[in-house]
Amino acid sequence: MTAPSHPSWGRYPASQPARVQRPGARPSALPASDTPVLAYGNGRSYGDSCLNNDGMLLDMGSLDRFIAFDPATGVIECEAGVLLADILELVVPQGWFLPVTPGTQFVSVGGAIANDVHGKNHHVAGTFGCHVRELELLRSNGQTVVCTPEQNADLFAATVGGLGLTGLLTRATIALKRIEGPYMDVDTLRFANLDEFFDISAASDRDYEYTVAWVDCSARGTNLGRGWFMRANHKPALGQQPDPRKRGGPTFPFVTPVSMINPVTLRPLNTLYFRRKFKARSRDTQHYQPYFYPLDGIKHWNRAYGPNGFLQYQCVVPHADARTAVAELLERIAAAGAGSFLSVLKVFGDVQSPGLMSFPRPGVTLALDFPNRGRETFELLDALDDIVRAAGGAVYPAKDARMSAAAFREYFPNLERFQGFVDPAFSSNFWRRVTSTTTSPS
Amino acid sequence: MRKILIVGATSTIAEQTARRFAANGDALFLTGRNEARLTAIADDLKVRGASTVATQVMDADDLKAHAPMIDAAEAALGGLDTVLIAYGTLPDQDSCTADPAAAVAAWHTNAVSVIALLTDIGNRFERQGHGTIAAISSVAGDRGRASNYVYGSAKAGLNAFLDGLRHRLFKAGVQVVTIRPGMVDTPMTADFDKGPLFASPEKVGADIHKAIEKGTAVCYTPGFWRLIMTVITSLPRAIFHRTGL
Ligand SMILES: Cc1cc2nc3c(=O)[nH]c(=O)nc-3n(C[C@H](O)[C@H](O)[C@H](O)COP(=O)(O)OP(=O)(O)OC[C@H]3O[C@@H](n4cnc5c(N)ncnc54)[C@H](O)[C@@H]3O)c2cc1C
């Protein structure tokens, strides 16, 4: 048996497209297809939003050409399959950086737009879509539509965060941000519990461009929510510096027979991480690669979760109830002893997301992995959804493989307006799931 | 800085190779059949750092178009010092078996037209007394096999031609690089099931770039194909004929 082609990052659920096409050149029309069509960027979505079982996948990896770059203004235009890693490789030596970057550089520009991705600078820069100047969309009615925040603005707003359902993105123009060099000033602080996290976060967001925390999700009681807070700024230039960037690095060689992340390994891993630093605070200079992309150091680390794959859960809860809701979520996860060894906690800022369906909104976001242990995992995630729904929050589709249609409707109040922009030729596993009318009530 | 002519510049492998040249600030003249694709590739290579990129549409099967195209390339870049012949077709062996014209057409593109081009370019480089000539052949040229011997024999003809050209131009200080890729994941092999032997065009492009920089005479890419082909070429006929290769 050959491995299924084009999996999602969580390797769950299994899915097999009926056909895969790789456009060699920027297409001027969509290929004919009697099954639903979906673009596949680089498969870094965890769940099923990049999957199209029995449908046609358009693999965008071959549309990876730059179109124009002006080193004076930092405006870059490229095809939708260009990876953020390719952009960095080109622009960092010329003093530019991505305006927003997720925790892996191996995502495509099309994927970054379709999920309106966010990074550690959300509190100052908003989402990736805030920096998209223009995009080109192929629709199944034969039209090629150029959208900007001003021109075809409604289709622009539907496409940013539009889960690849409004048509095929072929190219985009993005405004980069200036940097003086490839290094970061990183300040790491240990916090003992959730209250301390909120205090440090409030005190850091003004002076630090990037803030994020790693939380020990096995800790309970008075230790609940303990972890490390990392805040950073781009380092001012120190004259000429070598760029030690390397794309290689070890590859996780195979899918392990059982998940390496399990209740037995979880606690010691977490505790080890929490205690890894002797000092409660440290400052250092880091190259942007390990700072932004610690997980990219080992290619295909997702294989360590074994053959059943894993689920990632990322939610946001509004500020009002954030402390109680996050505490409840962490307590629930710790009680189940089920989380991955690190979870990520960050306070989103108030910059309005440009997409109708964008996930980021003001509040606190929590993200973590769960090895897929079948029913107990799904029940736990449903329980987390109950907490998030009660708090008026949302779950991130880019990382989801299981939320119910009812939950989805609650999380995305613009859904009905969005549906008016969905291209009828496009669909995904995710979309079929969350728009299904036959799911059990929840 | 190199001044490079790429014939068949819309080939996926050629494009990956060209990106390496561009990153070094080299100057490039690209020819191919599809104008829109050539323009898209040229724009990309400019962004990636190429000092000059010019394009011209040419069907390599049209032998009369060769000399004017080479003249244009020399004029555009102020001379040439590197040539990469990258185009090729992988004909359907069954059609070639059924139809002599199909077999001849495959030879025309993969061997005859390349020999025509390199005869002209070889003479120019011999006169100028330096340069590197590289052509993408294939491991398929190492031994004729039932599954693709028309393609393979054209590449074998090309291999012998390149060997002779290298021998002749050695004295002139001109290097000739024969590139023999194994199976590469490109549109040419779109209908194949991709097993573990398939290499990425990035890897092959990087190997080709290195071989051209070093002037390697015969470059297998990825390198393990040298071993595989040694085994295949040394299989006794009695065994070879029983295989499905
Ligand atoms: C280690 C890791 C860390 C991550 N960290 C973050 C983070 O910090 N913040 C964050 O927001 N996300 C994060 N993510 C998620 C990731 O950024 C998103 O899932 C992203 O959308 C993946 O992009 P991709 O190119 O791989 O697209 P895919 O996953 O292949 O596709 C994602 C969606 O984009 C659509 N799409 C892709 N290309 C096109 C196109 N050309 N036209 C139309 N639609 C298209 C697809 O149809 C699909 O709906 C992380 C993922 C990983 C693996």
Ligand SMILES: NC(=O)c1ccc[n+]([C@@H]2O[C@H](COP(=O)([O-])OP(=O)(O)OC[C@H]3O[C@@H](n4cnc5c(N)ncnc54)[C@H](OP(=O)(O)O)[C@@H]3O)[C@@H](O)[C@H]2O)c1
């Ligand atoms: N892929 C493999 O597994 C493999 C293995 C060994 C060797 N090779 C060799 O590698 C080379 C590059 O192939 P590839 O894998 O990069 O495939 P590719 O992307 O399909 O490129 C083949 C290119 O050849 C061009 N071409 C064909 N006939 C032409 C003609 N008459 N005039 C001008 N251009 C012509 C095509 O142009 P159009 O786009 O206009 O059709 C296309 O750009 C070929 O010589 C091939 O034989 C490939």
